Amino acid sequence: MTVWDRPDPPARPAPLDRERIVAAAVELADEGGLPAVSLRKVAARLDAGPMRLYGYIATKEELFDLMVDAVHAEILPERSPGDWREALRGRAHRTRQATLRHEWLADLLGGRPALGPNALAVGESTLAAFDGLADIGTVQRAVETVSAYVTGAIRREIANLRAERATGLSTSDWQRASGPHLTRMLATGRYPALARLVHEGTEVDAEATFTTGLEWVLDAVAAKLAPPA
Amino acid sequence: MTVWDRPDPPARPAPLDRERIVAAAVELADEGGLPAVSLRKVAARLDAGPMRLYGYIATKEELFDLMVDAVHAEILPERSPGDWREALRGRAHRTRQATLRHEWLADLLGGRPALGPNALAVGESTLAAFDGLADIGTVQRAVETVSAYVTGAIRREIANLRAERATGLSTSDWQRASGPHLTRMLATGRYPALARLVHEGTEVDAEATFTTGLEWVLDAVAAKLAPPA
DNA sequence: GCTCATGTCGATACACTGTATCGACAGATG
DNA sequence: CATCTGTCGATACAGTGTATCGACATGAGC
Numbered sequence: 006m007t008v009w010d011r012p013d014p015p016a017r018p019a020p021l022d023r024e025r026i027v028a029a030a031v032e033l034a035d036e037g038g039l040p041a042v043s044l045r046k047v048a049a050r051l052d053a054g055p056m057r058l059y060g061y062i063a064t065k066e067e068l069f070d071l072m073v074d075a076v077h078a079e080i081l082p083e084r085s086p087g088d089w090r091e092a093l094r095g096r097a098h099r100t101r102q103a104t105l106r107h108e109w110l111a112d113l114l115g116g117r118p119a120l121g122p123n124a125l126a127v128g129e130s131t132l133a134a135f136d137g138l139a140d141i142g143t144v145q146r147a148v149e150t151v152s153a154y155v156t157g158a159i160r161r162e163i164a165n166l167r168a169e170r171a172t173g174l175s176t177s178d179w180q181r182a183s184g185p186h187l188t189r190m191l192a193t194g195r196y197p198a199l200a201r202l203v204h205e206g207t208e209v210d211a212e213a214t215f216t217t218g219l220e221w222v223l224d225a226v227a228a229k230l231a232p233p234a
Numbered sequence: 235m236t237v238w239d240r241p242d243p244p245a246r247p248a249p250l251d252r253e254r255i256v257a258a259a260v261e262l263a264d265e266g267g268l269p270a271v272s273l274r275k276v277a278a279r280l281d282a283g284p285m286r287l288y289g290y291i292a293t294k295e296e297l298f299d300l301m302v303d304a305v306h307a308e309i310l311p312e313r314s315p316g317d318w319r320e321a322l323r324g325r326a327h328r329t330r331q332a333t334l335r336h337e338w339l340a341d342l343l344g345g346r347p348a349l350g351p352n353a354l355a356v357g358e359s360t361l362a363a364f365d366g367l368a369d370i371g372t373v374q375r376a377v378e379t380v381s382a383y384v385t386g387a388i389r390r391e392i393a394n395l396r397a398e399r400a401t402g403l404s405t406s407d408w409q410r411a412s413g414p415h416l417t418r419m420l421a422t423g424r425y426p427a428l429a430r431l432v433h434e435g436t437e438v439d440a441e442a443t444f445t446t447g448l449e450w451v452l453d454a455v456a457a458k459l460a461p462p463a
Numbered sequence: 464g465c466t467c468a469t470g471t472c473g474a475t476a477c478a479c480t481g482t483a484t485c486g487a488c489a490g491a492t493g
Numbered sequence: 494c495a496t497c498t499g500t501c502g503a504t505a506c507a508g509t510g511t512a513t514c515g516a517c518a519t520g521a522g523c
Contacts, residue, residue: 018501043480054502056482065481112345115389118397120416125425132427141434150447153386160344160385161378168347187349196354198361205370218379225454247472272509283473285511294510 019052023061027071034109073113074121079103092134097155097219104159111163115156139230147226154222162211248281252290256300263338302342303350308332310356321363326384326448333388340392344385368459376455383451387444
């Protein structure tokens with residue numbers, strides 16, 4: 006047997022751990038959205054067989070939970086927020102920014118209870134900013150109301166972004182009846198208020214839209230924390 | 235050839251139309267969630283081959299769009315809402331009710347622009363209630379802010395419902411650290427505010443939760459429609 | 464009536480998915 | 494050395510969305 010004929014030694018299995026798995030999955034999702042995340046593909050990124058992933062997760066859904074928690078690390082504040090309003094505002098904006106970096110998060114936001122360490126830390130940081138300000142029920146209502154708004158607003162923004170990308174048109178263009186379907190529907194005369202809105206509405210920057218709605222909801226919370234005498 | 239040997243005449247293809255397809259898909263989704271909706275299964279419900287569906291839809295995603303629009307028929311108000319607040323409130327509650335009847339709607343809410351006839355009619359009805367009340371931008375902000383809240387709140391409610399169902403525990407029980415994972419996490423002492431909330435929080439009826447948040451957001455809108463002098 | 468063109472349909476196929484299963488192999492233990 | 498245990502990759506299975514193609518029915522024209 007010459008040295009050229011000698012078979013390679015059995016390769017050691019690639020190192021595998023939860024962090025690597027999640028990072029590979031996030032990478033795939035960032036490239037192609039959630040449909041691009043298959044266990045085979047994740048494993049291939051790690052030079053492993055797909056069944057190895059089952060040592061770390063029981064189902065693909067758990068992998069998605071881990072991915073959501075990983076992104077929550079990007080949502081954690083760098084320092085303690087000053088007050089409750091800053092805490093909620095900051096969290097909302099960081100969530101939006103994280104979602105713009107990882108669009109697939111919009112597909113998962115609010116879909117499952119987020120119980121990972123990073124998500125819990127985000128929740129803790131938010132709650133801590135309300136310390137002593139109101140009864141527990143009001144605090145809970147406040148946090149959940151803002152959080153609900155954030156979830157819904159981000160989903161809509163990403164949905165519009167995708168529609169825009171799919172049609173090659175800008176948001177205002179396709180909203181302004183450039184899409185043949187909506188043009189036809191509005192031409193029926195059955196939706197006069199909608200037609201007026203589409204025709205007269207001005208394009209508002211997505212961030213400004215998000216921020217305005219957020220401030221409105223924060224105002225509502227403020228009114229409940231310090232109810233008028 | 236005797237009559238017993240005579241083959242049956244070729245069966246006429248089952249009648250197929252968009253409504254039937256959507257109804258079958260909604261039925262399947264109501265029974266098993268979105269994962270239960272496969273084109274094969276939908277077609278089987280209609281005694282057709284799956285490829286026939288492609289005469290009506292281009293992708294499975296379009297089928298989901300049609301399903302969402304079908305449910306919007308249940309969200310349309312039966313009569314003209316009295317005022318803007320009633321319009322938004324009614325729409326929110328009907329959306330929640332529709333989602334409780336069709337849980338899968340929570341998975342699709344806000345995920346794609348809703349442009350079907352029913353969804354447009356819902357939008358039209360809502361906008362009409364603001365007629366003459368404010369400039370178009372403010373109206374749009376108002377409708378979208380409430381809608382964002384509704385989307386997020388419903389998603390959270392359904393997520394909790396599913397978690398409850400998966401663990402066999404009630405919402406407050408599993409939030410109250412009955413789940414081993416959350417128990418362990420809270421026992422670390424890293425989340426004191428969260429622990430306090432879980433420990434001291436009282437169970438609030440899901441509908442009351444939804445309604446309280448909704449009224450807060452509606453209050454915020456009211457403040458913008460009639461700004462203080 | 465016959466022929467041809469067109470449209471519809473179902474069967475088959477393909478590439479892919481999540482996940483179950485099993486044999487091979489390495490390492491640890493006695 | 495023999496046995497046991499754990500890990501791993503290959504294989505398999507059932508299922509998915511969607512492409513493709515042959516069979517068949519129908520309509521139009523002659």
